[in-house]
Amino acid sequence: MRTRLYPLEDLEDIPGTTVFTAKRSREAYHLHKFCMSLMEAANREAFKADERAYLARFRMSEDQKQAVLERDFNRLIDLGGNIYFLVKLSNTDGWSTQKAVSSMTGMTADEYAAMMRAGGRSPEGQRSKREGN
Amino acid sequence: MARITAGVATSHVPAIGAAFDQGRAGDAYWKPVFDGYEWVKQWEKQEKPDVVILCYNDHASAMMLDVVPTFALGMAEEFIPADEGWGQRPVPVVQGHIELAAHLAEQLVIDEFDLTLMNNMDVDHGCTVPLSLMFGQVEAWPCRVIPLAVNVTQFPTPSGNRCWMLGEAIAHAVESFPEDLNVQIWGTGGMSHQLQGPRAGLINPEFDNAFLDGLIDDTDRLRAITRLEYLRESGSEGIELIMWLIMRAALGKDVEELHRFYHVPASNTAVGHIVLRPRELVTA
């Protein structure tokens, strides 16, 4: 086997972080197709008019549909999603990217905004689950 | 003969575009960000580049769903600003440069970079926010643009070192283009930020500033930064910084720093900006 600079499993060692891979991309293909459909105004209107009915147009899993309806971004990422696709949904809702991102942190949008103004989240203790640094 | 006269790098946060488009650039929150780009706006008016090779990443706007290209070169006459879910940005259409793009497509593949060629694509904030920051509010962009989209979203992304080698190959390709063109190369994205999960909001000023310093005098160290290290140190979206290495490598061995700016935060992101000149052009 060829050598690698680091074991690929180490990508799983970063706290609070999901690495978006080809496998995840495929799992989320239909979810992401839905997200990208929101790049057209007419589709945004149709989605807003009846979210459930609009989601029925896509071959997403029921879990993915439910997480969309709940705007549960952490769950959507668990189900294969990637934030660059998912912000099409929060943009459709008129959310700022910061609001969408903050919703994954367990903080309120205001608390998160205050953390960012104060310089953001320190990397200390956030680099490695194994090393705890 | 075409020549690369300068390299520019900047973050490309969508919220910067929104603040710019909605006239909020003077707000207390945004003013320090936009002030950081006053210098480059004046400088670009004097530099008058003919073409910018603009390294950026598509944020699931024109690609990444059905097709996931590692390096995608924009070949079209024009590129329309994408609708990312809130309508198109009210900015000019981006005009391509098909002769130089075709030359790059030929030379880079011969140099063993197996590019994807995009004959039709829209460009998102990754491309248009840097244009707004460098050129301000304009009726038409003052130069041609060749967008070069890099996959920094789906793992594995290209390595930083691979990006460096691509930048070197771009420099050779531009040099061998017969028309007399003033070409700039831009690297966009970064600096530290993470847009997902409980670790979102990560900012690492030490890493960012060491990266900025390294662009001047320690490029071998930057080339060796692994994907894992970008993720750990600069957040999951901080890996966009590999696109800065394409820009830096295209400038040759030694560079002069003309301008630098660093600010936290813009929305979720650390804003970095640097303007570099190949040393041989400074002393010439």
Ligand SMILES: [Fe+2]
């Ligand atoms: Fe980006």
